[in-house]
Amino acid sequence: MVELEKNKNISVHMDTLEQHPHCSHGPTILFSRGLDGKKFYSCAAYRDKKKCSFFLWENQSGEKYVQQFERDPIISKMIRFKLQSRLKFVKSLNQENRIYCHKCNELLPKSEKHLHLEHEDFLQENIDDFKLSRPSQLQFYQCNDFRWFNLFNCYILEECDTKEILVDLLSKEDSMAVLIDPPFGGRLEPIAYTMKKFDDIRLKHNKNFLTKFLILPYFMERYVKSCLPEMSMLDYKVDYSNHKKFNDTGRNKGSPIRLFTNANQSKIPLPSDENYHFCEECNRWVSGENNHCYQCGGCMSKNGRKYIHCNLCKKCVKCTWKHCKKCKKCCLPDHRCINDQIKTSSKNKRQGQNKKYKSSINLKSTMIKKNIYNEEIKRF
Ligand SMILES: [Zn+2]
Ligand SMILES: [Zn+2]
Ligand SMILES: [Zn+2]
Ligand SMILES: [Zn+2]
Ligand SMILES: [Zn+2]
Ligand SMILES: [Zn+2]
Structure with missing residues (x-):
């Protein structure tokens, strides 16, 4: 919970992004933390200070501090050059000698397999030409189709004019959709900022607003709606074929990952062979377990x-919950009642104990969320 709590106490300020000092990863983001709300700039791409050490108090932003972090677009340009020559090299090999490591996101010749011994589970061998040309399966694009773009500061991480390229890309088609699969620990305010910028460009060129799809866990719904009020949650459970935790095997509850969209949900049919059905009243597709509550x-x-609907709480609750008279709400049957919790915690204080009650199921479910969250932070 610590990380989540910490996350909550940090505010993000996006109003003046274009005037923020740059690090090598484009405009930095202005944060504030704690009670005094002192503002500081930090990298929009990395949280790990070893990867980008940029830190500047808001009132410190004089030339002399900014200069030492002057943006260095050559870095990312060279990475692209390196990767493109590697792609060319691996392409020239027979398919039996081509390997892709999903852990390092790297193409390699078989002769380098020994360098990825610890990633054995992540190695995909025998990459044929078809796979090499299927970016959704392995992701190799040329410059015209692919850009390293940072969604958190609306910035293309290459030597180019971000604004010009975005206008060019976003003003082409009458209807366009954007699919965003962000790290779950990332803030949504900067994503909302970038989406607004995209829509502004579309509006200026007389195009329809973007149709947006955002992939996040269902329990982030409230946060999504607070930052992107036009988004609603689809009932579709998203499975990742290459994610350790959210894949389609060995899970009885189904994936917690959902799609959020600003599209009209009635126009997005969900597969009926996977037990989804159309609810006439809601005018949207829902999962088989989701019964309409009148x-x-x-x-x-x-x-x-x-x-199931609880008449006392006047709302629908998880079917595993029971209404507890003491707590005056629906809870898990073996929960610790609120009054008991207060008694125990004051007793503990008296005894000078500060052990946490991990036995409570409520806490356990929070822990699961925290683990998912932490994993995503690591992934980020
Ligand atoms: Zn940076
Ligand atoms: Zn590897
Ligand atoms: Zn319904
Ligand atoms: Zn209900
Ligand atoms: Zn109830
Ligand atoms: Zn209770």
Whole structure:
């Protein structure tokens, strides 16, 4: 929970992004933390200080501090050059000698396999020409089709004019969609900023607003709606074929990952052979377990499992919950009642103990969320 709490206490300020000092990864982001709310600039691409050490208090932003971090676009340009020549080299080999490491996101010749011995589970061998040309499976694009773009500061991480390229790209088609699969620990305010910039460009060129799809866990729904109010959550459970935790095997509850969209949900049919059905009342597709509740006026399940309506709480709750008279709300049957919790915690304080109660199921579910969150931070 610590990370989440910490995350909550940090505010992000995007209003003046274009005037922020740059690090090698484009405009930095202005944060503030804690009670005094002192503002500071930090890298928009990396949280790891070893990868980018940029740090500047807001009132420190004089030339002399900024100069030492002057943007160095050559770095990313050279990375592209290196990768493109590697692609060319691996392409020239027979397919039996081509390997892709999903851990390092790297193409390699078989002769370098020994360097990735610890990544054995992540190695894909025998890459044929078809796979090499299928970017959604392995991701190799040329310059015209692919750009390293940082969604958190609306910046192309290459030696180019971000604005010009974005206008060129976004003003081409009458209808366009953007699919965003962000790290789950990332802030959504900067993503909302970038989406607004995209829509502004579209508007200026008389094009329709972008259709947006955003992939995040269902329990981030409130956060998504606070930053991107036009988005609603689809009931579709997203499985990652290459994600350690969110793949389609060995999970009885189904994936917690969902798609959020600003599109009209009635126009997005979900596969009926996977037990999704259309709810006439809600005018959208929902999962088989999600029954329409006439009291609440919607298909209320969020986690992909059955919900039941509680007349006392006047809302739908998880079907595994029972109404507790003491707590005056629906809870898991073996929960610790609020009053008992207060008693125990004051007793603990008296005894000078500060052990945390890991036995509580409520806490456990928070821990699971925290683990998912931490994993995503690591991935980021
Ligand atoms: Zn940076
Ligand atoms: Zn590797
Ligand atoms: Zn419904
Ligand atoms: Zn209900
Ligand atoms: Zn209840
Ligand atoms: Zn209770």
